[in-house]
Amino acid sequence: MSPSRAAGHSARPPDFSPRDFRAALGMFATGVTIVTARNDQGEPVGLTASSFNSVSLDPPLVLWSLGKAAGSMAVFANGRHYAINVLAADQQALAERFAARGVDRWAGLGFTDGAGDAPLLEGCVATFECFNRSQYTEGDHVIFVGEVERCTRRPNASPLLFHGGRFYTEHPLQGSQADASAPQAPDGRFVGSYLGYLLGQASHAVYRDFENAIAAQGLTHIAWRVLAVLHDAALSHPDHQGSIAVGCLARDVLAKQPTVTKLVQRMAEDGLVELLADPADQRRTLVAATGEGRRIAAALIEQARAQETTLLSRWSPGEADALKRHLQKLANSEPPRSAAARVAVPRGG
Ligand SMILES: Cc1cc2nc3c(=O)[nH]c(=O)nc-3n(C[C@H](O)[C@H](O)[C@H](O)COP(=O)(O)O)c2cc1C
Numbered sequence: 347m348s349p350s351r352a353a354g355h356s357a358r359p360p361d362f363s364p365r366d367f368r369a370a371l372g373m374f375a376t377g378v379t380i381v382t383a384r385n386d387q388g389e390p391v392g393l394t395a396s397s398f399n400s401v402s403l404d405p406p407l408v409l410w411s412l413g414k415a416a417g418s419m420a421v422f423a424n425g426r427h428y429a430i431n432v433l434a435a436d437q438q439a440l441a442e443r444f445a446a447r448g449v450d451r452w453a454g455l456g457f458t459d460g461a462g463d464a465p466l467l468e469g470c471v472a473t474f475e476c477f478n479r480s481q482y483t484e485g486d487h488v489i490f491v492g493e494v495e496r497c498t499r500r501p502n503a504s505p506l507l508f509h510g511g512r513f514y515t516e517h518p519l520q521g522s523q524a525d526a527s528a529p530q531a532p533d534g535r536f537v538g539s540y541l542g543y544l545l546g547q548a549s550h551a552v553y554r555d556f557e558n559a560i561a562a563q564g565l566t567h568i569a570w571r572v573l574a575v576l577h578d579a580a581l582s583h584p585d586h587q588g589s590i591a592v593g594c595l596a597r598d599v600l601a602k603q604p605t606v607t608k609l610v611q612r613m614a615e616d617g618l619v620e621l622l623a624d625p626a627d628q629r630r631t632l633v634a635a636t637g638e639g640r641r642i643a644a645a646l647i648e649q650a651r652a653q654e655t656t657l658l659s660r661w662s663p664g665e666a667d668a669l670k671r672h673l674q675k676l677a678n679s680e681p682p683r684s685a686a687a688r689v690a691v692p693r694g695g
Pocket residue numbers: 378392393394395396397398410411412413415416417418419441442444445446447508
């Protein structure tokens with residue numbers, strides 16, 4: 347089969363440099379593959395290629411293109427089979443290795459044999475075992491069309507991405523849509539998929555160990571929150587010694603004002619906070635941490651941060667950041683006047 351051409355027409359010469367062309371192509375984000383095969387001596391051969399794409403569902407066809415000058419050209423031009431290994435987010439080093447010259451690309455690599463003994467690399471997110479169906483020479487590359495005889499995938503794995511000449515190891519949807527293990531309740535079960543329940547469980551996981559640290563300082567949970575809020579207030583209003591009105595404190599520690607009023611009186615007796623009359627309005631009471639209150643807050647904050655680091659140690663910085671941003675968004679969202687608010691729940695039903 348030969349490529350069809352627009353009869354009697356030819357393209358205008360490019361008005362851009364090769365560099366511009368490369369840069370524009372780089373704006374197309376792709377995954378990264380390693381295409382593998384066996385040479386005549388039965389040795390494994392492979393190279394990094396991002397030119398992979400789908401062609402047809404029926405029959406199942408894919409394509410990729412190989413530079414004419416590539417050292418592996420003869421193997422792919424003449425072989426009957428090759429495998430396309432789609433790399434996982436943690437395989438950037440492999441992508442670099444299989445694009446480099448003068449290195450042993452296969453050193454220490456685990457793989458199994460696919461169709462035609464083409465190597466299937468371990469740890470990839472997908473593999474396509476292809477019959478070498480057709481080739482089209484165009485410009486300085488050869489386009490290979492492969493007929494897929496077998497394909498596999500790891501459903502929850504994140505792929506390695508390539509964009510603008512750089513690798514990206516974090517999937518933009520990681521932890522949300524891309525993560526098929528996200529809680530779903532196909533059978534209509536409520537508890538394990540309800541946001542409120544999940545937040546409660548997550549909160550329990552965060553506070554499980556930290557509770558002891560709070561108790562060891564002789565504090566209740568709300569008293570700890572009071573000290574933490576006063577710590578932040580001192581950072582935002584250093585000129586007022588971080589003093590804050592009881593009403594604002596109550597809002598920030600998520601408690602009712604009379605509860606907080608009583609609590610800060612007790613904390614003042616314990617020497618953790620001081621109560622000051624607001625110079626602008628003598629009827630208002632301001633609360634500020636004492637030196638002892640600040641010392642305890644600083645120690646607990648340090649422990650909280652260390653414990654958070656441990657808890658999130660298996661998360662990438664991007665995931666942890668995204669989680670916090672989502673929670674902040676949720677915390678600051680005004681619920682729309684929903685139908686739920688208007689629904690009359692039958693009593694005694
Ligand atoms: C991310 C990335 C994508 C690449 N994609 C292709 C490609 O699609 N086709 C190609 O011929 N070379 C591609 N290369 C370059 C080859 O991997 C590189 O030239 C390699 O040395 C060729 O190996 P060979 O000479 O043993 O055939 C890519 C390199 C990188 C880093």
